[in-house]
Amino acid sequence: MQNAENRGGADAAALRGSRILLVIAGGIAAYKCLDLIRRLRENGAHVRCILTRAGAEFVTPLSVETLAGQTVHTDTLALTAESEIAHIRLGQQADIVVVAPATADIMAKMAHGIADDLATSTLIAADKPTLLAPAMNTRMWQHPATARNRARLEADGVAVVGPNDGPLAEGESGPGRMAEVPEIVAAIADVLAARSGSLAGLRVLITSGPTYEPIDPVRFLGNRSSGKQGHAIAAACAEAGADVLLVSGPTAEAAPEGVETVRIETAEEMLAACEQGLPADVAICAAAVSDWRAAAPQDQKIKKPRRGEGQSDGAPTLELTENPDILATLSAPGPKRPRLVVGFAAETEDVEANAAAKLTAKGCDWILANRVAEGAVFGDDGNVIHLLTRAEGGGAPAVEQWPRMSKAEVAARLVQRIVEALSSDAETA
Numbered sequence: 226m227q228n229a230e231n232r233g234g235a236d237a238a239a240l241r242g243s244r245i246l247l248v249i250a251g252g253i254a255a256y257k258c259l260d261l262i263r264r265l266r267e268n269g270a271h272v273r274c275i276l277t278r279a280g281a282e283f284v285t286p287l288s289v290e291t292l293a294g295q296t297v298h299t300d301t302l303a304l305t306a307e308s309e310i311a312h313i314r315l316g317q318q319a320d321i322v323v324v325a326p327a328t329a330d331i332m333a334k335m336a337h338g339i340a341d342d343l344a345t346s347t348l349i350a351a352d353k354p355t356l357l358a359p360a361m362n363t364r365m366w367q368h369p370a371t372a373r374n375r376a377r378l379e380a381d382g383v384a385v386v387g388p389n390d391g392p393l394a395e396g397e398s399g400p401g402r403m404a405e406v407p408e409i410v411a412a413i414a415d416v417l418a419a420r421s422g423s424l425a426g427l428r429v430l431i432t433s434g435p436t437y438e439p440i441d442p443v444r445f446l447g448n449r450s451s452g453k454q455g456h457a458i459a460a461a462c463a464e465a466g467a468d469v470l471l472v473s474g475p476t477a478e479a480a481p482e483g484v485e486t487v488r489i490e491t492a493e494e495m496l497a498a499c500e501q502g503l504p505a506d507v508a509i510c511a512a513a514v515s516d517w518r519a520a521a522p523q524d525q526k527i528k529k530p531r532r533g534e535g536q537s538d539g540a541p542t543l544e545l546t547e548n549p550d551i552l553a554t555l556s557a558p559g560p561k562r563p564r565l566v567v568g569f570a571a572e573t574e575d576v577e578a579n580a581a582a583k584l585t586a587k588g589c590d591w592i593l594a595n596r597v598a599e600g601a602v603f604g605d606d607g608n609v610i611h612l613l614t615r616a617e618g619g620g621a622p623a624v625e626q627w628p629r630m631s632k633a634e635v636a637a638r639l640v641q642r643i644v645e646a647l648s649s650d651a652e653t654a
């Protein structure tokens with residue numbers, strides 16, 4: 226089984242040669258940054274650090290400098306001519322800016338565009354992807370102001386990893402612990418892999434949302450899928466430079482920027498739009514397709530019989546017929562089969578065993594499985610994924626467990642895994 230601890234190869238590919246600007250703010254978790262710097266450098270990344278004044282209360286500039294192998298940037302040089310442009314230069318010379326630990330204070334400043342020291346001035350001047358690893362007391366994390374700031378930052382495109390639940394420095398327990406170092410390394414690799422261009426030249430077909438199967442002109446069979454996950458994947462693939470076709474059932478989600486979006490209602494329409502969209506290099510079926518449709522949808526609204534008109538209960542019988550399986554159809558061997566076909570599985574029990582059976586039954590390459598508990602997943606913003614990868618030669622699939630993530634983070638990680646899979650494909654070809 227693979228998790229954030231042992232994704233080694235995947236992370237190394239994204240991190241090798243990358244330039245990371247790490248902002249270390251003031252929190253007890255700052256000590257973990259020393260290990261973070263070491264791990265990033267082991268994976269071939271170049272790490273530059275800004276240590277805030279509060280951060281320097283927790284770790285010394287000398288230890289950061291020694292591990293990073295580079296001068297650490299602090300506010301003590303704020304008046305020299307060289308450092309006057311540091312806040313511009315540091316951001317320009319990085320591929321990603323990481324803030325760890327991200328305190329309530331620095332998140333609030335970022336959300337409001339406050340730039341009152343080297344770290345916050347650099348953050349506002351940087352036009353690079355930014356990742357936060359929040360760490361703070363549970364009550365601070367749960368305070369409405371922090372929740373607002375987090376939502377504002379995410380809406381601005383800032384990625385967030387953690388925080389985790391667990392014991393905190395003050396002896397309390399709850400959400401607020403900074404994500405563990407391997408989780409932060411993995412999240413950095415995901416953001417880097419999703420950088421513009423990593424899927425350039427590839428066509429990706431994505432299904433999203435529910436299908437509505439008409440019973441008559443006013444009634445339909447449908448489900449509660451929000452389309453959030455499929456749309457987030459479409460946005461992330463487009464961001465990474467892919468040519469994306471999104472085939473979407475009825476949802477409130479807006480068509481992602483730069484994505485060709487075809488809106489359909491029924492499973493049959495979804496299949497036709499997908500087939501028309503081929504060839505594609507990758508197909509990702511995130512839609513919750515209705516398994517059945519009415520065998521004979523009526524042209525006129527089915528009327529409720531008036532009382533005393535014969536039938537005892539007045540309820541009509543609805544005859545159903547099976548819908549085409551889009552994932553299985555796209556996975557079928559043939560010249561048009563995409564190189565990589567990915568399905569989803571929402572399970573209520575035995576997640577891995579059921580997902581493994583689905584992988585075989587559908588003939589796809591990967592399944593992203595999640596557990597649906599008490600109404601979670603559909604419409605939820607978070608997701609816990611098990612990625613099952615079909616083994617060559619028919620053995621048991623490899624399983625990778627992802628920590629709890631937002632649907633945007635799931636999308637970023639999926640892009641990262643696709644980039645890695647297709648590039649290792651190309652190497653072995």
Ligand code: C5P
Binds near residue numbers: 548568
């Ligand atoms: O069989 P089940 O509905 O659990 O399988 C889920 C996966 O299959 C999802 O990837 C979904 O998009 C896909 N699917 C499909 N067409 C169907 C049913 C499911 O593409 N008719």
